[in-house]
Amino acid sequence: MARILKKRTLTPVTRLFVVEAPLIAAAARPGQFVITRVREDGERIPLTIADFDEAGGTITIVVQEVGVTTRLLGALEEGDDILDVVGPLGTAPEIPPGGHVVGVGGGFGAAALLSLMRELTSRGDRTTAIVGARAKDLLILTDELGAVCDSLELCTDDGSAGFKGLVTERLQQLIDGDGDGGTSPDRVLAIGPMPMMRAVAETTRGAGIETLVSMDPLMIDGTGMCGGCRVTVNGTVKFACVDGPFFDAHAVDFNEAVRRNKMYADLEHAAADRQATACQGAAGGA
Amino acid sequence: MPVKRVDKTPMPQRDPGLRAHDFLEVNEGYDLQRAMFEAERCLRCQDAVCVEGCPVRIPIPEFIHAIAAGDIAKAASILRDANPLPAICGRVCPQESQCEERCHLSGRFTPAAIGHLERFVADWEREQPACEAAQRPWRDEKIAVVGSGPAGLVCAGQLADMGYSVTVYEALHAAGGVLRYGIPEFRLPNAVLDWEIEVLKQRGVEIVTNVIVGKTIALDDLLEKMGFAAIFIGTGAGLPKFLGIPGENLNGVYSANEFLTRINLMRAYDFPTADTPMKAGKRVAVIGAGNTAMDTVRSALRMGAEQGLIVYRRSETEMTARLEEYHHAIEEGVEFHWLTNPIEVLGNDDGWVTGLKCQVMELGEPDESGRARPVPVAGSEFVLPVDTVVLSIGTTPNPLLLSSTTGLETDRWGCLVADETDGRTTRARIYAGGDVVTGAATVILAAGAGKNAAAAIHRDLAAARQTAAG
Numbered sequence A: 001m002a003r004i005l006k007k008r009t010l011t012p013v014t015r016l017f018v019v020e021a022p023l024i025a026a027a028a029r030p031g032q033f034v035i036t037r038v039r040e041d042g043e044r045i046p047l048t049i050a051d052f053d054e055a056g057g058t059i060t061i062v063v064q065e066v067g068v069t070t071r072l073l074g075a076l077e078e079g080d081d082i083l084d085v086v087g088p089l090g091t092a093p094e095i096p097p098g099g100h101v102v103g104v105g106g107g108f109g110a111a112a113l114l115s116l117m118r119e120l121t122s123r124g125d126r127t128t129a130i131v132g133a134r135a136k137d138l139l140i141l142t143d144e145l146g147a148v149c150d151s152l153e154l155c156t157d158d159g160s161a162g163f164k165g166l167v168t169e170r171l172q173q174l175i176d177g178d179g180d181g182g183t184s185p186d187r188v189l190a191i192g193p194m195p196m197m198r199a200v201a202e203t204t205r206g207a208g209i210e211t212l213v214s215m216d217p218l219m220i221d222g223t224g225m226c227g228g229c230r231v232t233v234n235g236t237v238k239f240a241c242v243d244g245p246f247f248d249a250h251a252v253d254f255n256e257a258v259r260r261n262k263m264y265a266d267l268e269h270a271a272a273d274r275q276a277t278a279c280q281g282a283a284g285g286a
Numbered sequence B: 001m002p003v004k005r006v007d008k009t010p011m012p013q014r015d016p017g018l019r020a021h022d023f024l025e026v027n028e029g030y031d032l033q034r035a036m037f038e039a040e041r042c043l044r045c046q047d048a049v050c051v052e053g054c055p056v057r058i059p060i061p062e063f064i065h066a067i068a069a070g071d072i073a074k075a076a077s078i079l080r081d082a083n084p085l086p087a088i089c090g091r092v093c094p095q096e097s098q099c100e101e102r103c104h105l106s107g108r109f110t111p112a113a114i115g116h117l118e119r120f121v122a123d124w125e126r127e128q129p130a131c132e133a134a135q136r137p138w139r140d141e142k143i144a145v146v147g148s149g150p151a152g153l154v155c156a157g158q159l160a161d162m163g164y165s166v167t168v169y170e171a172l173h174a175a176g177g178v179l180r181y182g183i184p185e186f187r188l189p190n191a192v193l194d195w196e197i198e199v200l201k202q203r204g205v206e207i208v209t210n211v212i213v214g215k216t217i218a219l220d221d222l223l224e225k226m227g228f229a230a231i232f233i234g235t236g237a238g239l240p241k242f243l244g245i246p247g248e249n250l251n252g253v254y255s256a257n258e259f260l261t262r263i264n265l266m267r268a269y270d271f272p273t274a275d276t277p278m279k280a281g282k283r284v285a286v287i288g289a290g291n292t293a294m295d296t297v298r299s300a301l302r303m304g305a306e307q308g309l310i311v312y313r314r315s316e317t318e319m320t321a322r323l324e325e326y327h328h329a330i331e332e333g334v335e336f337h338w339l340t341n342p343i344e345v346l347g348n349d350d351g352w353v354t355g356l357k358c359q360v361m362e363l364g365e366p367d368e369s370g371r372a373r374p375v376p377v378a379g380s381e382f383v384l385p386v387d388t389v390v391l392s393i394g395t396t397p398n399p400l401l402l403s404s405t406t407g408l409e410t411d412r413w414g415c416l417v418a419d420e421t422d423g424r425t426t427r428a429r430i431y432a433g434g435d436v437v438t439g440a441a442t443v444i445l446a447a448g449a450g451k452n453a454a455a456a457i458h459r460d461l462a463a464a465r466q467t468a469a470g
Ligand SMILES: Cc1cc2nc3c(=O)[nH]c(=O)nc-3n(C[C@H](O)[C@H](O)[C@H](O)COP(=O)(O)OP(=O)(O)OC[C@H]3O[C@@H](n4cnc5c(N)ncnc54)[C@H](O)[C@@H]3O)c2cc1C
Pocket: A033, A043, A045, A046, A047, A048, A049, A061, A062, A063, A064, A065, A066, A067, A068, A069, A070, A071, A108, A112, A215, A216, A217, A218, A219, A245, A261, A262, A263, A264, A265, A268, A269, A272
C-alpha cells in the first residue's frame, strides 16, 4: 500500500501523484519505473518514476489515462492508497558524461524526463529538453523541466506555444545547428508514444547521433519472470523490464514492438467501454 | 490387520467433460470412509522403504496407521512435524517416483495411496477450528527470508517456531511463489495456499510483498543496515527459457510463465471482472512435457481452446510430468505429439501465429542426462496449424538478485552454490535452498531445503551466541 500525499491534474487526462514510498525513493535512479496495481484483481501496470525524494520518502508518478487501470488510478485522491507499488525496476540509462544531451518527450514522457535531465544538468552536461503536445494546454510540467535543463523547447501542432510543428522537426533544426547556443546534440533520449520515438530514431539515424528510447511493452511482473516484455534489439531478444527500458533507438525493432503492444487492444477497448458505460450509469443514477 | 486389496482406493474426481472447462479442482479428495479403507492396505512394514523415497522422511506407516485407527488428529500431527506443507505435497508430489515408487505393495499390487492419504489428513486439519493463540518471537535475532515459495515459507515457519522474528520479502503482490503463479487452481486451490500462509502469520511470520531484494532493498543492507542476523534465499528458478527459433516474438507466443501467471496470479479467466486480459487461442501448442507443460495445456482448454497439443521432441518415456497429471490430460482430450521438434513459428501478415513448423525425431544414443538423444529425421518437416504457441522448456534462476551483490558463487547454469544439507552459501550468514540452488525441481525438495536451512541457521546462531557469551 502506498499513500497518495499530493495530486495535481496536469491536463484533463494527465495526473501527477506524489506517493509515499520510502524504500523505492531511497533506491531509485533516474529512468527507472514502478509497477502498480490499483484494486484486487487489478492489472499490474508500469509507470516511470518521474521524480523521487529520498529525504521525504516519496516518488512522483505522472499518469496518462488511456484505459481501465490508468483511469482508476487517475480517479484516486490525496489520502487514498495505491494497492501495490513495487520498484524501482529497470536499469537506469548509462549516458557518458560531458556532451550535449537532448531529451525529447511526448505525452507522459515529458514527466519521465524530469529526474533524468536534472541529473545530467547537475553533473555538468549541456541539456536541452524538447517537449511537444497538440496544443499549449496539453503541455505538462514545462516550468519544472525548464528549471532543470539548460534550455527548454516547446512544440505544439497548432503553434499555441513555442515551435509550430512536431518535436522531430525541431530536433532536426537543432541537429542542423539552430538551437540555443548552436551546439548540435551529441546524444538524444526519447520518451513518449511509440510513433514519436520511432520518428526520433529516424531523425537521428542519418547523422549517426547516439539515441536511446524508453520502450514501453506490455509487462506483468517487471522482474524477468514472464518474458512478455521482450523486444528485439539488434536481432537479439531483450527483456525490457530488466535489460531496459532504454535501448539503442537505431537497433530496436519498432515494427515488432508496435505489433506486440496491440496484442490485447480489442479486449482492452471493450473493457474500457464497459467501464465508461458503468461510470455514466453510476453518475446518472446519483 | 492390513487388508489385501490389489488396487488403490480410487480418488473421486470430477467428470473430464465438465472439469476441462473450469478451474475448479479435479480431484475431490477422500472422505473418512475411503481414507480408512485405503489406510488398511498399508502393510506397516518393518523396513518402511517408502520413507526412504520421501525427501523429508515422513514416517509414512505411522501416519497411515493413525488413519486406519481413525485418529486423524494424531495423523495430522505426525505429518506436520515432518512436512510443513502436507496439503500441498499430498496434491503435487510426484509420488510415483518417490514414496509410492518404493512401497512394498508396488509391483503385484498398486502402491498405498500415500499422497491421497496425506492430502486427506491435511484437508481434515484445515476444517478444524483454529485454536492456537498467535505466537510471538522470543529471541532477539531477526531473520530475513527472500522469496515466498515453498522453500521460503517452510524456512520461515520453522524459524518462527524456534522463536526468531522472521520477515519474508516477496517480489510479487501475493505470496506463494510457483504455488501461487504457476500451479493452477484445478490442481492446487488458492484456498489451500491461503490457509497455509495464514497459519504462518499466526505463528508470527511477517510477510512483506512488493519488495524485490536486490532492487527495492540491497541484500547487503539487510545484514548491514537493517539488522538481520541471517538471510535465507529462496528465490526459485523463475527465468523462462526460449528456444531461439524464428517467429518466437510473434503475437500469440508465450512463455509458460507468462501464460500461467496471467491466468493464476492475475485471474485472466475472470476478465473483464479481473483487469488482466489473455488470449489463449483456439488451437494451442505447448512445447515441453513437464508439469508446467501439462498445467499450461490444460489451462488453455479451460480458457476455451478447442484443441490443446503437447509437442515434445522426446518420447512418452522421457516425459517428466507427474503421472496423474498426464492421465488427467489424456482424459481431458489433450493431443500428444511425441518425437516432434518445433523449428519455426509461422505467422500471418499481421504478426499473429498461424502454425508451428516441426520435424520428426527418432531416438539415438543416450546424451549426458542418460536419456536417449532425439535426432531429426531428414525431410520430415511438417506444419501443425495452431494459433498459439507456449514454450514450456524449462526455467533457470533469475540473475536479478545474485547479480546485485558479490561473493555469492553460482554454477554454470546460474544456480546459487549452497550446501545441499544445510543451505550454507559461499557467504557467512547467507543460506539458500529450493529451485535457486537445484534448478527447477519439486515442491517437496524446496520445502525440505527450507527446513534444513532453518535448522542450520539455528545451530549457527546458537554457536554465535555462545561465542559472544564467551
Ligand atoms: C517502462 C514503462 C514506463 C511507463 N511509464 C508511464 C508513465 O510514466 N505514465 C503513463 O501514463 N504511462 C506509462 N507507461 C504506459 C502505461 O503502463 C500504460 O499506459 C498502461 O499500462 C495502460 O493501462 P490501462 O489499463 O490504463 O490501459 P489498457 O486498457 O491496458 O490499454 C489501453 C490502450 O493502451 C494500449 N497500451 C497498453 N499498454 C501500453 C503500453 N505499455 N504502451 C503503449 N500502449 C499501451 C493498449 O493496447 C490499449 O490500446 C509506461 C510503460 C512502460 C512499459
